[in-house]
Amino acid sequence: MHLDFKEIATASMILFAVIDIVGSIPIIIDLRQKVGHIQSEKASVVAMIIMIVFLFVGESILNLIGIDVNSFAIAGSLIIFFLAIEMILGIQLYKDDAPNTASIVPLAFPLIAGAGTMTSLLSLRSEYAVENIIVAIIVNIILVYAVLKLSVKIEKILGSGGLAVLRKVFGVILLAIAIKLFKTNVGF
Template identity: 60%
Template sequence: MFSIKEIFSVTLILFSVIDILGSIPIIINLRKKVGQIQSEKATIAAGVLMLLFLFVGKSILGLFGIGVEDFAIAGALIIFALGAEMILGIELFKPDPEASTTSASIVPIAFPLIAGAGTLTTILTLKAEYTQMNIAVGIVINLLIVYVVLKSTNWLERKLGKTGLDVLRRIFGIILLSIAIKIFKSALFTGEMI
């Protein structure tokens, strides 16, 4: 049964976890490395991952003997590496000269930036409180927001300028490191997810 209140709650929770606005400097940085980000493919790939996790996430992890906490720690390490890149100005994720822009749009944009460990474990956690249909609608609303932001990165880059982007990159790098540490600590020490 559809519930506007549930859809609104799920949308807000996922929006804060996905943090697509905070990912703008990372996306711009990746676009500079690979030349172009395919917004449609990144959004669709993230959507498929999120919906797949909504319906069969625990079962998929169970097939490999992986717990939700293990998955979260792996995602936290990737997010940590992306944050370190942004703050230190180093290059950990080197572009593959033979890779297409499609693969760059899927990794690391679709996963782990949009549909990362935090998002996927949050989706699993939401199932305890909300119906699957309302969660699915919340996911779709967030995917629309993600698509608009991905399509607007050129415009945002022009508006912010080089200095603005450098400042944002470092600020959000620290935020990414903090999120990674929070996910890591939650999964490792308490077994609870954000």
């Protein structure tokens, strides 16, 4: 086991930017208003399980259908690029139907462990040690859980302007990550 603080920190920041749980506070608050109680513990644990399982079997699934990790990482960098564009410009390129409940489906998947997260995990796996990525997942799930539990208080503290600024900052970070992933896997 080779724990590397730099890898853990970098992977944690990448996952934090991709998951964008702080930027999702308005969505979480809207869900809470529509359906009442949100099961923070259940959503966090299920998202963590989804991410760790995909970290291990995602590459096998890709191999089964004949796609290499670099090609998936390039495709993922494009997804991350468009997520960043959404965050920076405040536009919505992808629209999901409104959920009826705030159980596993809208929170654990796709809000926390969505397509961008899965792509990032495989991209990270091509660059970092698996144990460091798992620690980064756990760090992010702890943050996700805290944000889910404290979303109403966080919204009151930051206000709508503070949330908008935070979302744009993480959008720029995510854009830089997308470009780096693309360059690394294309071989520039």
